[in-house]
């Protein structure tokens with residue numbers, strides 16, 4: 034821990050491997066991060082960088098086989114939930130950790146009414162009577178901005194628009210008042226005007242309910258608008274982590290820098306040419322012993338091929354980066370290492 | 379923004395009052411009970427070597443417009459002139475002769491590439507169909523195209539699954555280029571790609587345009603990419619074009635309340651400005667194109683709606699050189715309206731809808 038309150042969720046050295054016919058896929062490699070109460074942690078990274086697998090590993094949502102969580106520790110509520118039984122995990126997911134999936138249609142059951150699906154966890158995990166559960170379900174739909182909430186409880190998922198289904202998903206995830214909400218690309222499939230509605234809603238709900246949130250997205254604009262802190266993933270590793278302003282103002286990893294330059298904006302100056310990150314994502318066939326970004330990195334040198342860089346503290350408090358290169362010159366990097374040491378999460 | 383040279387050049391593509399309605403049928407006999415007005419009276423020009431960006435929310439009719447312009451459908455009505463030839467009502471057999479000059483690049487590079495064909499076969503397919511060239515001549519052209527889109531010639535005998543998303547999109551672009559087209563409809567060509575690869579494909583499209591003098595209709599829901607690539611932008615809402623303007627003017631000073639809401643909804647990749655942007659949060663969802671509202675299509679969600687908007691459909695007017703908008707707020711002949719040219723119409727009702735909505 035660097036500073037602030039004790040974390041609600043503290044993940045250390047998480048490692049997840051898929052065993053496939055073509056060999057092993059090392060999807061998550063020694064990922065460490067923490068989440069403080071009430072905080073919104075944004076997670077960005079290119080497709081396949083391990084964002085979803087990381088979050089699904091820590092709450093036991095990956096089918097095994099092919100997935101295998103090979104190591105690490107996930108501290109939640111004073112214990113390591115990687116050691117929890119399947120039953121305990123299920124209870125945890127219903128009550129204390131909410132999850133929103135990218136595609137609402139895959140996680141809403143088309144044959145049950147929306148009301149039934151919101152009421153079920155309330156009855157199962159909170160022991161509510163049907164009538165109390167119905168009242169609470171209507172409250173939740175109302176909270177996420179669905180008009181005529183009480184009447185809509187009787188409707189089936191297909192009777193809602195995409196944006197409304199996403200709201201229903203949020204209502205379900207909030208049903209039991211979780212301490213932590215994990216949202217995996219919750220607005221990617223939505224139009225910008227609907228996305229703007231959902232983002233306003235989330236800001237509002239955070240103020241009202243004060244839960245901690247992990248928000249996975251590939252959209253740096255969304256991150257800039259709602260995150261307190263950002264974690265950048267590449268090749269199954271955390272390559273940079275910083276408070277949101279520090280990350281955008283002073284990115285330290287060459288991948289983060291390139292990523293920030295590839296996205297055009299609708300406001301401000303228009304760049305005449307888009308910056309490109311050449312090359313391909315890494316193959317993840319084995320545990321990395323070198324920097325996964327080195328083939329695409331314009332700052333790479335021999336050390337990057339010999340040694341996978343550890344995360345180290347740089348710049349502002351709470352900012353760390355896993356890279357051998359130092360934008361301020363070699364002297365400062367050494368100073369950072371000796372004064373603050375290697376970061377763990 | 380009016381380009382004096384432009385007035386003297388003929389548009390390469392001229393679309394007038396284009397309509398594409400899909401029948402809705404019910405019951406055993408498939409009786410026609412109505413129509414989905416996917417595209418309902420769309421007009422625009424595209425100048426040679428220009429990129430017209432087309433934006434709007436899911437289901438507003440962008441793809442249908444793109445496909446209809448290439449006559450992949452038998453259209454419900456309207457006129458389409460490409461290079462001076464009217465193709466709106468042309469029969470599919472007569473169209474065959476014109477197909478080579480107009481091509482399409484699709485959203486999902488995976489879905490439209492036959493997995494059993496090699497890269498050379500895929501790129502050569504249009505040549506097989508439309509030319510009687512010898513094998514050697516075709517192969518020469520295939521190599522030329524692979525060079526043009528940045529695919530290594532050694533890949534010629536590989537299959538699509540061996541390529542990344544960005545490379546597959548290059549294959550799609552090479553195919554579209556095979557017959558030397560002058561006009562290409564790019565339907566969400568980067569939507570399926572990772573952000574870091576999107577830039578590669580957009581840069582390639584720009585390079586090719588410069589080298590080969592191509593004209594693009596670039597369909598996308600990514601407003602920031604469209605700002606990058608397009609010279610002019612058309613904004614669609616529920617089957618209609620609500621605003622067309624040169625890029626700079628549109629992004630600096632959107633006129634239609636829908637364009638204003640759309641642009642203000644795009645999150646900014648910068649935490650400093652993210653706090654400052656005044657967001658217009660629209661209430662509700664887009665109505666169904668099978669049952670559009672009376673009057674202006676946007677009246678059910680418009681923050682600046684007036685009584686007239688629920689009665690009369692606004693006409694498209696040129697309110698400044700090159701700037702077209704279909705909105706009563708910008709029509710001087712509508713008594714309740716505010717004079718044209720104002721950047722924020724109906725101030726009071728707009729601010730009511732600002733931010734922190736429930």
Ligand SMILES: Nc1ncnc2c1ncn2[C@@H]1O[C@H](COP(=O)(O)OP(=O)(O)OP(=O)(O)O)[C@@H](O)[C@H]1O
Nearest residue numbers: 051053058060079080081082083084085086087099
């Ligand atoms: N069931 C599986 N079997 C084998 N490999 C898998 C499986 N699921 C995921 N992977 C691999 O794990 C890696 C990380 O995947 P993950 O889904 O976490 O990426 P992501 O960062 O969420 O990407 P996206 O932005 O596309 O959602 C990828 O290389 C992926 O191919």
Ligand SMILES: Nc1ncnc2c1ncn2[C@@H]1O[C@H](COP(=O)(O)OP(=O)(O)OP(=O)(O)O)[C@@H](O)[C@H]1O
Nearest residue numbers: 400414416435436437438439440441442443599667
């Ligand atoms: N073949 C068809 N038959 C019936 N309805 C159709 C057909 N094709 C499109 N539609 C309808 O026409 C409307 C416009 O669809 P279109 O695909 O053009 O939208 P779009 O703007 O491209 O959306 P997106 O951004 O999601 O691709 C939608 O309501 C769609 O459901």
Ligand SMILES: [Mg+2]
Nearest residue numbers: 084085086217
């Ligand atoms: Mg994912």
Ligand SMILES: [Mg+2]
Nearest residue numbers: 440441442566
């Ligand atoms: Mg489309």
